[in-house]
Amino acid sequence: MTKAKNFRLNFHFLANPARFIRFTNKIFPWVLIIAIASIVSGLILGLAIVPPDYQQGDAYRIIFVHVPSAWMGLFIYAVMAFSCAVGIIWRHPLAFLISKASAPIGACFTFICLLTGSLWGQPMWGTWWVWDARLTSMLVLLFLYIGYIALNSAFQDSHKGARASSILVLVGVINLPIVKFSVDWWNTLHQPATISKIDSPSIDSSMIAPLLLMIVGFMTYYFTTLIIRVRSEIIDRRIKKIRLEQTRAMNE
């Protein structure tokens, strides 16, 4: 009960843009430090220290970028869907801003995932690209991001654009489980998840540490860019409002 109450409080706590900026000013340096520290240590550990794979040699090391960016591609879309739902249901003033600010970051992570996967596929599978379910559904996810960004910016009235495109995000949620379970539903070239089985992961324990570090690093990197983007969006709106008032005052 108290937990639910706390959540409600936190939920509304950041509804005020000024309070959001004050709050993020406080946590921003810490998130940034965690992001830099874990990405740097994860890269050093993953690229230099961890032994090469017995079968794939050094080429497997790309998973330390590939897997976290794939997760982030899915995670950010889920965040967008959640904030769009919040925006539509409760008209939370920051929800659409978060969704709008997240989209380019998520699109970049999805693109990096496709790119690194393709670079890894060339030596391992002998081809840059195969049309299997995981790859295709990830590509569809990238198209959904692009469609959202395009629709959002097509409206002159930014509020209308945010609301219309949020419907698109919610419709596109149907793709998330398809991406996630595509490797289980269809027997394809793409291997099943590596570290989903907590008790018996199909990856050597020495390789888990850099992978987890990279995931933490990418996650905190997302939060830092999100904070910067939402903040600049808030400031942008304030500037527009001030300009509008100035022209109105001049006309009177």
Next chain:
Amino acid sequence: MVMKGKNYLSGNNSASFVAIFKRDIRLALRNGIGSFIAVIFFVITVTLFPLAVGPELNLLTRVAPGVLWVCALLSTMLSLDSLFREDFEDGNLEQIVLGVLPLELVVLSKAFAHWVTTGLPLIICAPVLAVLLNMSGKGFIVLILSLLLGTPALSMIGTVGAALTVSLRRGGVLIALLVLPLSVPILIFGVGAVEGAIFGLGERSPLLILAGGFVASLVLAPIASAAALKMAVE
């Protein structure tokens, strides 16, 4: 164009549903050659393929199901732009929103009319074009079945794109960007069913998944489209 306005503004739900459906069909038919533009586009794009990939019969046999399905998908997209646009611009949409019929059912009725005027003619044309592409005879019935399940699903998914872009002046290209990624599963299982029948892999499971996609789009797409239309007329 307002036609017997009270038919879809008052009275009971089923009467308004039928009235909107009839009105859209009549509007499409009065458009003359314009009402067949989707079918003409379908025929022309299909005939482009033998010219582009070469008239080799073995090759055409291999690609025929995919070509027919992609062209069916594209010609369904072509006519989506006008689905709500004219009603939005001349104010009819606001009247319809104020009417008795829930907006979800309005969307369903208009999507049904859209399918009858575009999807159904495509299905009638498809077997003839399949002959031109030298498609294996084993796939004909499944091709028609898969199109019967798939094209209404494409119309339903298309309503979401059309509703989201209704208030934009140039929404045409944007609709394709929004709708095509969402139609990918329909395309995959539609082609999968036809190829399953031709190559002996079995057409049952792709057809069942296609039917599932059809039912899901029938239920979910009107909700999203209705929400988008409500925002557009606010």
